[in-house]
Amino acid sequence: MNPTFFRRRRVLLTLAALSVAAGAGVRAFAQPSAAVIRVVARKFSYTPGEIMLKRGVPVDLELVTEDVVMGFNAPDFNVRADVIPGKTARVRLTPDRAGTFTFYCDIFCGSGHESMSGTIIVT
Amino acid sequence: MQDRFDRRDFLRLAGLGGVVVASGLAGCATGPGAAQASLADDFYFVQLSDCHWGFEGPPNPDARGTLGKAVAAVNALAEPPDFVFFTGDLTHTTDDPVERRQRLTQFRDIAAGLKVKTVRYMPGEHDASLDRGEAFQEFFGATHYTFDHKGVHFLVLDNVSDPAGAIGTEQLAWVAADLASQPREARIVVFTHRPLFDLYPQWDWATRDGAKAIEILLTHPNVTVFYGHIHQEHHRMTGHIAHHAANSLMFALPPPGSQPKRLPVPWDATQPYKGLGYRSVEADPPKAAYRIEERGIRA
Numbered sequence: 001m002n003p004t005f006f007r008r009r010r011v012l013l014t015l016a017a018l019s020v021a022a023g024a025g026v027r028a029f030a031q032p033s034a035a036v037i038r039v040v041a042r043k044f045s046y047t048p049g050e051i052m053l054k055r056g057v058p059v060d061l062e063l064v065t066e067d068v069v070m071g072f073n074a075p076d077f078n079v080r081a082d083v084i085p086g087k088t089a090r091v092r093l094t095p096d097r098a099g100t101f102t103f104y105c106d107i108f109c110g111s112g113h114e115s116m117s118g119t120i121i122v123t
Numbered sequence: 124m125q126d127r128f129d130r131r132d133f134l135r136l137a138g139l140g141g142v143v144v145a146s147g148l149a150g151c152a153t154g155p156g157a158a159q160a161s162l163a164d165d166f167y168f169v170q171l172s173d174c175h176w177g178f179e180g181p182p183n184p185d186a187r188g189t190l191g192k193a194v195a196a197v198n199a200l201a202e203p204p205d206f207v208f209f210t211g212d213l214t215h216t217t218d219d220p221v222e223r224r225q226r227l228t229q230f231r232d233i234a235a236g237l238k239v240k241t242v243r244y245m246p247g248e249h250d251a252s253l254d255r256g257e258a259f260q261e262f263f264g265a266t267h268y269t270f271d272h273k274g275v276h277f278l279v280l281d282n283v284s285d286p287a288g289a290i291g292t293e294q295l296a297w298v299a300a301d302l303a304s305q306p307r308e309a310r311i312v313v314f315t316h317r318p319l320f321d322l323y324p325q326w327d328w329a330t331r332d333g334a335k336a337i338e339i340l341l342t343h344p345n346v347t348v349f350y351g352h353i354h355q356e357h358h359r360m361t362g363h364i365a366h367h368a369a370n371s372l373m374f375a376l377p378p379p380g381s382q383p384k385r386l387p388v389p390w391d392a393t394q395p396y397k398g399l400g401y402r403s404v405e406a407d408p409p410k411a412a413y414r415i416e417e418r419g420i421r422a
Contacts, residue, residue, distance in 0.1 A: 069286075071287065073324070082287075100383075101325075102325040102326075102383075104326075106287065106288065106327060106331070107287050108216075108253065108283075108287075108288070110216075111218050114327070114385065117384075
């Protein structure tokens with residue numbers, strides 16, 4: 001091994017580390033910290049069934065399912081996710097208007113699927 | 124021609140209180156497809172939808188009788204339709220695969236009472252979304268296919284076997300290839316279950332990748348879509364494509380977004396079967412026009 005090889009390797013590693021740090025910085029800037037609301041899906045309901053939010057205030061929804069694959073869809077805010085057993089899906093939601101809005105399961109999950117919905121209330 | 128007008132008169136006079144909608148599309152016929160279509164006769168077919176066999180509940184005290192009444196009404200038409208098409212939700216969903224097959228068996232046996240030579244089927248999400256169409260295919264075959272009839276190319280599009288309510292890239296490629304094989308002026312009718320456009324996503328009245336299907340369909344000027352799912356008559360244009368939703372044969376649903384929850388319209392004992400029914404569609408291939416007549420169910 002010659003010294004030039006080690007120097008090049010060090011430079012590359014340093015550049016890689018800087019780029020990772022820069023990326024993290026960009027992510028942190030784009031996604032400021034937000035309150036986290038955990039939403040649990042199970043056949044055929046969400047808990048909580050009502051999600052209370054403030055207009056313009058972002059929240060991170062952590063979505064989990066206790067049984068089968070579910071969907072989470074809040075079409076008024078263009079937010080949706082697949083919710084897979086054993087995994088946590090995360091979506092950022094920043095309501096841009098006040099009112100009462102529906103979220104629902106958009107993956108057919110069984111005989112009670114069509115009643116599986118909840119409400120987002122934005123004040 | 125005389126026969127055509129006689130049939131139209133019959134359709135107009137024999138309706139059971141349904142609303143008549145004229146759906147003239149795309150203007151005059153030109154080009155090679157039109158020449159082909161001009162050789163064809165006009166004809167009519169019947170669309171039945173959302174039978175939900177197996178449903179029980181207050182929204183329909185005659186849950187086990189309504190489908191049979193519809194079959195009898197079709198059989199009583201003075202002139203039989205060229206074919207009958209069921210646009211999905213033949214059965215009401217069940218988590219039990221054995222019960223699903225029992226319901227499909229019972230539905231098939233009742234539908235077999237139709238005195239019409241050709242009866243075609245497609246699934247709804249209640250039939251197919253819990254097993255990706257496996258049980259449906261055991262009874263009725265493919266969930267998406269094409270057929271041709273008297274100058275019209277029919278395309279049956281499955282947007283329910285995927286539980287996410289999507290058509291999927293493979294089927295979309297199939298649609299694109301099928302349309303590419305058709306003349307630009309071909310008369311095309313699409314049968315599907317869910318609306319291809321975002322009618323009201325808050326109630327799951329949409330197809331996740333329906334916009335891609337519409338984009339493909341828009342390459343042809345004479346396309347009309349007949350669908351079910353929303354349990355009510357509804358008409359909407361996307362570009363030059365007309366989309367016509369049919370009534371259910373089990374329970375009606377409220378207009379999109381008219382109330383907070385998508386709950387069945389309560390049964391009205393003073394007007395039994397209100398909002399339920401089937402439709403006849405008279406096709407005029409040379410004009411690429413479809414005359415729709417909604418027909419109710421009689422006690």
